[in-house]
Amino acid sequence: MNAIEINNVHKHYASLHALKGISLEIQQGEFFGLLGPNGAGKSTLISIMAGLTQASRGSVSVMGHDVVQAYRQSRHSLGIVPQELVYDPFFSVRELLRLQSGYFGLRHNDDWIDELLDTLNLSDKANANVQELSGGMKRRMLIAQAMVHKPPVLVLDEPTAGVDVELRQQLWEFACRLHNDGHTIVLTTHYLEEAEALCERIAIINRGEMVALDSKQALLARCPERKLTLTLSDTGSVLPASLEQDVISRDDRQLVIKLDKQQGNVGDILSAVQSSGAQLIDLHIEEPGLEEVFIELTRQQHGQESTDD
Ligand SMILES: Nc1ncnc2c1ncn2[C@@H]1O[C@H](COP(=O)(O)OP(=O)(O)O)[C@@H](O)[C@H]1O
Ligand SMILES: [Mg+2]
Structure with missing residues (x-):
C-alpha cells in the first residue's frame, strides 16, 4: 500500500x-x-x-x-x-x-x-x-x-x-x-x-x-552542465572559435563558459587564455543544482495563462 x-x-x-x-x-x-x-x-x-x-x-x-x-x-x-x-x-x-x-x-x-x-x-x-x-x-x-x-x-x-x-x-x-x-x-x-x-x-x-x-x-x-567563470583583463578575443560555442555570457571583465562533463575542456580554455595574453584575475566553477533544473522546468511555461487547459 x-x-x-x-x-x-x-x-x-x-x-x-x-x-x-x-x-x-x-x-x-x-x-x-x-x-x-x-x-x-x-x-x-x-x-x-x-x-x-x-x-x-x-x-x-x-x-x-x-x-x-x-x-x-x-x-x-x-x-x-x-x-x-x-x-x-x-x-x-x-x-x-x-x-x-x-x-x-x-x-x-x-x-x-x-x-x-x-x-x-x-x-x-x-x-x-x-x-x-x-x-x-x-x-x-x-x-x-x-x-x-x-x-x-x-x-x-x-x-x-x-x-x-x-x-x-x-x-x-x-x-x-x-x-x-x-x-x-x-x-x-x-x-x-x-x-x-x-x-x-x-x-x-x-x-x-x-x-x-x-x-x-x-x-x-538532467542538468549536467558546469560553468566556469573567468575574470579577465580583457575578454575580447581570448578564445579560439572552437571554444566560442561554449560561451554562455560575456561582458568586458567576465566570461562564463559551459564545461564539458566528460572530456573537460578546462585545460583548453586556460591555455587559450594564457596564449591570448589576457591577464587572468580570478576563476571559479559552479556546480549545477536543483535550482537550475527547477528554473529550466518551470521556465518553459512562463507567460501562459494559468486558466489554460
Ligand atoms: N480558496 C481559493 N479560492 C480561489 N483561488 C484560490 C484559492 N486557493 C488558492 N487559489 C489559487 O489557486 C492557485 C494555486 O494556489 P496554491 O495552491 O495556494 O499555490 P501554492 O501553494 O503552490 O503557492 C493560485 O492561483 C491561487 O491564487
Ligand atoms: Mg502554498
Whole structure:
C-alpha cells in the first residue's frame, strides 16, 4: 500500500483551473518533496489530501483510505502543518494540544504531548497563551499539533518560509528524525537547497501541472552542465572559435563558459587564455543544482495563462 495516492486530480476555483490532472504515488517511508513556484497549486493539493477542499475531479487516498469516502480514517493517518500560522488565540499550548487530541478521540495523551513539547523545545511554553509565542514557536506548536495523533504520514507545507536559520535547522532535524523512525514525510518548499538536502524523490508542479517526477539524483543528472567563470583583463578575443560555442555570457571583465562533463575542456580554455595574453584575475566553477533544473522546468511555461487547459 502507498502512503499517498493521487489520481488525476483537478481543481477549479471559479474560472481558475488550479490543478490540471495531477497523479502521484508516494510510498510509505519516503521523504518526498513537492516543489513549485508560488501559485503552482501545492497548498491546494495538500488541502485536498487533508479533506479540507474537495477535488473537482479525481481521487486521493492516504494509507489506503479515500479522503472523501473514508475521511475519518484518512485524516487519522495524516498530520498537516499548514503554510499559514493559523491557531486559536484563546488557549495555552497544552490546552490546544489536548483539544486536538480530543478531536482524534485521544483522551489520555499527555505523555506524548510532553514528549512532543520536549522535542520541539516548547516545554517551558506549555502553559503560555499561544498568542504570546514568537513566530518560530507558533510554527513548532503547529508541528506538535500535526503530530498529536502520531500519524504515519506528515505533510509540511512550506515550514521554513520566513523562518530563521536556527529554527530551519531544528525543523530539518525533526523531519529527518521522524523519517528515520519510518514516517512518510511530504515537504513542500520553494527553497531548492532544502529539497536537495532532504528529499529522496521530488515532484515539481507549475501552474497546476506536473512538470517533473523523479528521484533527486535523476533530476540533478538532467542538468549536467558546469560553468566556469573567468575574470579577465580583457575578454575580447581570448578564445579560439572552437571554444566560442561554449560561451554562455560575456561582458568586458567576465566570461562564463559551459564545461564539458566528460572530456573537460578546462585545460583548453586556460591555455587559450594564457596564449591570448589576457591577464587572468580570478576563476571559479559552479556546480549545477536543483535550482537550475527547477528554473529550466518551470521556465518553459512562463507567460501562459494559468486558466489554460
Ligand atoms: N480558496 C481559493 N479560492 C480561489 N483561488 C484560490 C484559492 N486557493 C488558492 N487559489 C489559487 O489557486 C492557485 C494555486 O494556489 P496554491 O495552491 O495556494 O499555490 P501554492 O501553494 O503552490 O503557492 C493560485 O492561483 C491561487 O491564487
Ligand atoms: Mg502554498
